[in-house]
Amino acid sequence: MIIKKIILENIRSYEREEINFTEGSTLLSGDIGSGKTSVLLAIEFAFFGLQPGQKGSSLLRNGKNEGRVIMSFEIDGNEITIERVLKRGKTITQESCFIEINKEKKELSVTEIKSKILSLLNYPQEFAKKQNILYTFTVYTPQEEMKEIVLEDPEIRVNTLRHVFGIDKYKRILENLSILTSKLREEKRIKENFLSLLEQNISLLELKEKQLSEKKEQLPLLELNFNEKKEKRKRIEQEKNSISEKLEEKNKLKSEIEKTKIIILNKRDLILSNNKRIEELKKQIEELKKINFNESQILEKEKEINEKNKEKEKISLLLIEINSKINSYSIKISENKNIDSKILTIDICPTCLQNVDPVYRANISNKLNSEISEFKNKILELENEKENLNNKLKKINLELSLSEKEFTNLKILKMKLESLNEKESQISSLEKDNISLDKDILLLNEHLNFLNKSVFDLEKFENLSSKVEEEFQQSLKEERVAEISLVELKKEIEISSKQIQEIMLNVKKYEDAKLEINYITDLENWLSKQFTSLISFIEKNVMIKLKTEFSKLFSDWFSLLVSDSFNVQLNDEFTPIIQQQDYELDYSYLSGGERTAIALAYRLSLNQVINSMFSKLKTKGLIILDEPTDGFSEQQLDKMRDVLQQLKVNQLILVSHEQKIESFVENIIRFKKENWVTKIESINKN
Known part of the structure; x- marks a missing residue:
């Protein structure tokens, strides 16, 4: 780097x-x-x-x-x-x-x-x-800390160097080893206490196996008892179902009886209704036979109505003609009045443009008024004629209405007479229906007697039903008790089997625990004695090797800085030992330069040892x-x-x-x- x-x-x-x-x-x-x-x-x-x-x-x-x-x-x-x-x-x-x-x-x-x-x-x-x-x-060591490690308390210095060199891992191993062996001893005590339960579980296993054997012997007896109770319940249930079917049949018969009675009543009511209708028809026939009727009356009346309709039509045409004439005369009167009013006010003729003579105007006016009087007289005559015709028309309409009513009554009478044969046929049909209804009633009464007898025969099952129901409930209760006993026994066998399996597993665990205790004992002995000694030996040898190498480097660096009269080395606590002519000198008696040389040599040697141990440090x-x-x-x-x-x-x-x-x-x-x-x-x- x-x-x-x-x-x-x-x-x-x-x-x-x-x-x-x-x-x-x-x-x-x-x-x-x-x-x-x-x-x-x-x-x-x-x-x-x-x-x-x-x-x-x-x-x-x-x-x-x-x-x-x-x-x-x-x-x-x-x-x-x-x-x-x-x-x-x-x-x-x-x-x-x-x-x-x-x-x-x-x-x-x-x-x-x-x-x-x-x-x-x-x-x-x-x-x-x-x-x-x-x-x-x-x-880098700050200036004020250069000499600290040399003057440090020996124990602190050794622990610090242990940490730097990575040797404190051996101390941690020993500390962790102490914790581990303590935990192993604790685990061993727990397993030994656990092991003390082994004999109890073996005794319990024998007891549970004996109880299980006894329960398995009881199982076939309870199964047989349950099957017997079950068969008994099925047999009584079949009998109960059979009785229920009989009672259901009885109820159906009762319902059939009620229906049959209703049918008989309906047929009797129908016979009464038919008889009543026969009486009515006979009365109607007697009344019709008393009527004196000739079909020519209808033809004559029809002819009379036609003639009156023709006469009515003729009068209507005359009225239309009269109204037309009255209307025509009224128009002419209006026109003459209009011309008269215009003539009186005209001084010059619009055609020839000459002055109109007053005498001429008076003549024309008189002529027009004369025509108006004539038209009015004719209208009056026509109105009188019209009134006579209307009166005649009213009379014809009244006569026509009476004739049409009589004609309708004659036609109705004809229809009634024509229905006489039909009424006689109806009477014959109704009498036949009554005979058939009487036969039906007879058969229905026989069927009703049969139904009543069948119901009577089934009455005995009514009392038998309650008795069989009690027997069925009792058998059902006995079956349930037997089933519960069987299920409980099976459950007990299942639980006992599981308990035996658990106990057997525990016994296996106890046997495994014995092996584990032996293993833990051997491991704890090996860790406490052999491994601890080995770690201590390794730590001691590593420290000796480090101290030897560190001491040699420290001596070499110091000899480069100070005269040959000094001899330096490190003790087991990595404390510098300074000797001069076979006399050991205290660090405090050295000069300032010599103290600095000690600190620098210590620092350079420490640098070399650490870099040698951690060769991959960048x-x-x-x-x-x-x-x-x-x-x-x-x-x-x-x-x-x-x-x-x-x-x-x-x-x-x-x-x-x-x-x-x-x-x-x-x-x-x-x-x-x-x-x-x-x-x-x-x-x-x-």
């Missing part, structure tokens, strides 16, 4: 700066407090965000509401850019997080981006929710050292060149204010702070 670029915006003493990195060694140079360590903190923040216990105020620039870190780096040829944002509210919190891989940008939550970074760096995911001490011990080619030469003498500073050459890493980022260190590195980035703002002063390459 190579860090290529980082942008700090409103981070600590930075307003906005872009810093580019290359492979090889790079020195961040500047006065104390110029902002060098801020770059290292920004790199750690870009990777992992705010760590547990770390406050946002330690990074966000005072007086600013928002700050961000954008870092670009390369892993296995993949270009990756991370952007993290801090925002000031009631508290300072991480807001937006972005990651861009090969120009594909995504926004992720704080948790998601940390998990993604751990995956890219090949770090265990267990560090997702805790402080990433793997990064702290292999890549950060193993990166080391960041923050003021590693604090208190170094000139001689120790000279030896730093050898140390840096021995590191053999892809990228080394070094923070130091020592000017001599500048000649040991390939790249130099100078920082300067003015007015509380850090700026990059220059970038140099050696």
